């Protein structure tokens with residue numbers, strides 16, 4: 001039963017699946033009135049653009065839409081419709097998210113949302129539908145011939161990415177490990193390593209920090225940018241390569257055109273022919289652990305679903321919309337929302353820690369970026385923790401001063 005095709009993730013484990021699916025359409029219809037952050041004015045197409053839900057007869061690519069044509073995030077009438085996967089697995093965990101008491105969460109949650117792209121799931125009408133959304137949520141402004149060849153190479157996952165450990169209670173326990181300075185001196189390493197699966201992302205430096213961050217990596221989430229840039233940025237801390245534990249699973253978060261160039265080279269086992277990574281051999285970056293059966297590419301609809309239903313930021317309603325996107329950590333956390341313990345993510349007392357555990361006790365100014373809304377994410381993690389959706393690692397030390405600084409930083413974060 002576990003090998004049923006396309007079943008990718010175990011957070012999709014629901015007992016009353018049939019009943020749930022029956023109500024799903026209705027839930028979607030009600031979405032806008034129930035979830036306040038979704039209630040934006042004018043959920044219609046921007047002026048001058050004819051919205052249409054692409055149909056199966058599409059034979060040619062949609063003429064290119066340009067991000068520059070939209071002052072704020074365009075909302076299409078098929079905005080909240082997503083590519084869904086096959087039926088979820090039966091729920092084997094007595095303590096699953098299905099029992100979340102957070103009504104808003106269960107309403108927004110789609111158990112069989114498609115997590116990963118693969119070559120058999122993309123065709124011209126899908127291309128045209130997804131061309132209405134900016135990257136990483138779609139292909140707006142990308143030329144068909146530049147991206148489609150890579151999409152057509154993505155292997156089809158053979159089964160779910162994660163399975164419960166044999167002989168266990170049917171639950172899957174995951175640790176999602178961020179890079180926050182809160183981990184330095186935490187001594188959480190053994191606890192992290194004791195999970196069934198350990199997720200890491202970006203510059204996941206381990207050597208020398210095992211006691212605090214653990215040493216195992218079961219799933220590593222990255223983009224072409226993060227896997228290449230981390231090597232340079234963290235070289236001085238002894239970082240030599242992305243995690244490459246035996247049997248590790250790699251998840252690619254395709255941010256832009258350069259990621260599809262990366263994927264094309266990776267799948268073909270060739271040097272990249274064009275773009276910023278021209279002449280590089282992507283397979284080199286996986287230290288011999290690249291295996292197409294263990295390589296996953298996040299689906300654009302999964303990312304848009306998260307943005308629309310969980311990570312909606314007021315910035316989308318401004319000219320910042322083109323640059324804004326949730327952090328890789330945020331996307332990672334949702335990949336596996338069943339029994340997740342989260343370490344090294346931003347907390348209320350973030351000012352007390354370095355922005356990255358590799359900086360040890362050096363309290364660098366928290367590094368805010370225009371492209372991310374850390375405050376929105378911080379509030380969401382806190383809310384999820386309080387609603388028992390996740391367990392967020394926090395330190396229970398009394399809060400100390402720094403109010404002025406905080407206000408200043410918050411202002412800057414909003415800039």
Ligand SMILES: *[C@@H]1O[C@H](CO)[C@@H](O)[C@H](O)[C@H]1NC(C)=O
Nearest residue numbers: 034035036037101102103104
């Ligand atoms: C759910 O959303 C409503 C409307 O935004 C809000 O008033 C309520 O407090 C939320 N419930 C929870 C449990 O967060």
Ligand SMILES: *[C@@H]1O[C@H](CO)[C@@H](O)[C@H](O)[C@H]1NC(C)=O
Nearest residue numbers: 056057120121122123125126
């Ligand atoms: C294109 O792909 C989508 C998503 O997999 C599918 O629903 C649709 O039926 C496909 N259309 C054609 C013409 O194959």
Ligand SMILES: *[C@@H]1O[C@H](CO)[C@@H](O)[C@H](O)[C@H]1NC(C)=O
Nearest residue numbers: 037039040041072314317318
């Ligand atoms: C978005 O912007 C419009 C126009 O400036 C405003 O009326 C609306 O309240 C804003 N919505 C959100 C959710 O910020």
